[in-house]
Amino acid sequence: MPVALLPPVTGGSHRFPDAVPLTEGPRFVRGPRSGRWHRPRAAVRYPGRLVWALWCGPHLFDTEQVPVLRSDETPADGPVCGTCVGRALGAGQDETPTGLGELVFSPRWQEPPRRCPGSRAWDMxxxxxxxxxxxxxxxxxxxxxxxxxxxxxxxxxxxxxxxxxxxxxxxxxxxxxxxxxxxxxxxxxxxxxxxxxxxxxxxxxx
Ligand SMILES: [Zn+2]
Ligand SMILES: [Zn+2]
Ligand SMILES: [Zn+2]
Incomplete structure (x- = not known):
């Protein structure tokens, strides 16, 4: 089963005209040069390529020539990125397995803001x-x-x-x-x- 992805929020406010954010994706992805499986936080489809944003920070470029592996199950072949798993579970992307206790990770942009964007703006x-x-x-x-x-x-x-x-x-x-x-x-x-x-x-x- 796929999981929900978050908006691909970055520092910038630009947007490519043909970009489409994906709203769901696989639990795990692994690039051709990745030494481990990672969890995707967000993904954007551009003409000719898909870009996965990983919970641990980097991006994976997914093209027909160099495809990224995907898995909805915990991969049996090789290690899984601890930062990705901890953040994904802590942010509520997936259910935390019993026995792990409560994990918390709060990306600042994930929830509706506590401070309204109309605050203290002269034209808002x-x-x-x-x-x-x-x-x-x-x-x-x-x-x-x-x-x-x-x-x-x-x-x-x-x-x-x-x-x-x-x-x-x-x-x-x-x-x-x-x-x-x-x-x-x-x-x-x-x-x-x-x-x-x-x-x-x-x-x-x-
Ligand atoms: Zn925007
Ligand atoms: Zn990772
Ligand atoms: Zn307001």
């Missing part, structure tokens, strides 16, 4: 007609939040205070989760890579 709120001056509707989560003046004497601006995201939080970008949510040209909140801009109206999970 709208003023509802009915609201008075110190309240705004957060563009990222839709909640009514307090708006305060921020910045110094040389760059004063008004912005929503830091807050936990409301239930209307914009859906996660499949590439960058909530790492790069800003006001988009259409006036809605979305990832700077443009993924939300292209999502069909009403069909993007908002």
């Amino acid at each position: 709120f709208d003023r509802p007609d009915t609201a008075h001056g110190s309240v705004g509707a957060c563009l990222a989560c839709g909640d009514l939040v307090a708006v305060r003046s921020m910045g110094g004497p040389w760059n004063p601006y008004a912005a929503p205070i830091e807050h936990v995201p409301g239930p209307g939080l914009v859906s996660a970008c499949p590439f960058h989760a909530w790492q790069h949510i800003r006001r988009r040209p259409d006036g809605r909140a979305g990832c700077v890579c443009g993924w939300h801009d292209e999502a069909p109206a009403g069909g993007d999970g908002r």
Whole structure:
């Protein structure tokens, strides 16, 4: 049985036009030069190749000429990367075998953020007609939040205070989760890579 993969969040906010993130994959992968089996955290399909992001950090390039081995079962032939297994189980990608105890690994981008991406951003709120001056509707989560003046004497601006995201939080970008949510040209909140801009109206999970 395959397991669920996470969004391939990296430090950057770029996105290749023909890239498609996979939402599930095998439990274990092994490249032609890997000395051990690893567990995939994320995968992105590009024209002509698949790129596996491993829990332990590196990426494996999977092409027709140089294919990556896959296994849904614990591989019998050779060692398994301990970092990958520990992180995958700790992050909840798989059930932890009995006897191992509770494992915890929390990639910072995995869960919806504790701090709403609309927090403290000057262009991330709208003023509802009915609201008075110190309240705004957060563009990222839709909640009514307090708006305060921020910045110094040389760059004063008004912005929503830091807050936990409301239930209307914009859906996660499949590439960058909530790492790069800003006001988009259409006036809605979305990832700077443009993924939300292209999502069909009403069909993007908002
Ligand atoms: Zn590994
Ligand atoms: Zn918000
Ligand atoms: Zn994105």
